[in-house]
Amino acid sequence: MMRMRTYINLFKGLTAPFVLLMMAYFDxxxxxxxxxxxxxxxxxxxxxxxxxxxxxxxxxxxGINWYLGVGIxxxxxxxxxxxxxLIARSIQHPGWFLATATFxxxxxxxxxxxxxxxxxxxxxxxxxxxxxGALSPSLRRS
Numbered sequence: 001m002m003r004m005r006t007y008i009n010l011f012k013g014l015t016a017p018f019v020l021l022m023m024a025y026f027d028x029x030x031x032x033x034x035x036x037x038x039x040x041x042x043x044x045x046x047x048x049x050x051x052x053x054x055x056x057x058x059x060x061x062x063g064i065n066w067y068l069g070v071g072i073x074x075x076x077x078x079x080x081x082x083x084x085x086l087i088a089r090s091i092q093h094p095g096w097f098l099a100t101a102t103f104x105x106x107x108x109x110x111x112x113x114x115x116x117x118x119x120x121x122x123x124x125x126x127x128x129x130x131x132x133g134a135l136s137p138s139l140r141r142s
Contacts, residue, residue: 005052005060007069011076013049016042018080022087033093037083040105051113055120 019038028034052060064072085091093101 001063001065002069003061004064004069004072005056007064007072008060008076009049009052011073012045015045015079019083019087022083026087026090028087028090031087031090031092033091033098034083034087036098036102037086040102041079041083044105044109047109047113051116055117057116057120058123 016038019034019041023029023031023034023038
């Protein structure tokens with residue numbers, strides 16, 4: 001049995017090579033939107049794997065059977081619909097759109113990693129994670 005995290009990390013870590021393969025298959029080397037997508041989603045996969053190494057989530061540590069791992073991959077495969085549509089249909093977005101997407105992505109990644117780091121640290125020192133910071137109930141209400 002492999003850990004659940006292994007299936008998730010493999011999938012997310014292979015996102016960039018998969019998008020590159022799609023770009024090669026559809027000869028989308030001149031599609032700037034595809035390159036931005038590759039940069040954003042490829043870096044997300046890399047950050048996910050690194051985050052799991054530096055502050056792992058115990059939720060993903062349990063061992064699972066291979067068929068559950070395949071089920072995880074099938075569920076995560078829905079994330080590959082967006083790059084496939086973007087590349088197969090040769091969709092091109094203007095610079096302002098790409099800049100806005102990049103800004104929102106970086107903001108989201110910052111909040112995602114910061115919240116996961118806070119959760120990991122709070123649980124490690126037996127401190128209630130929801131008593132302050134990114135996971136604070138007062139922040140969730142506003």
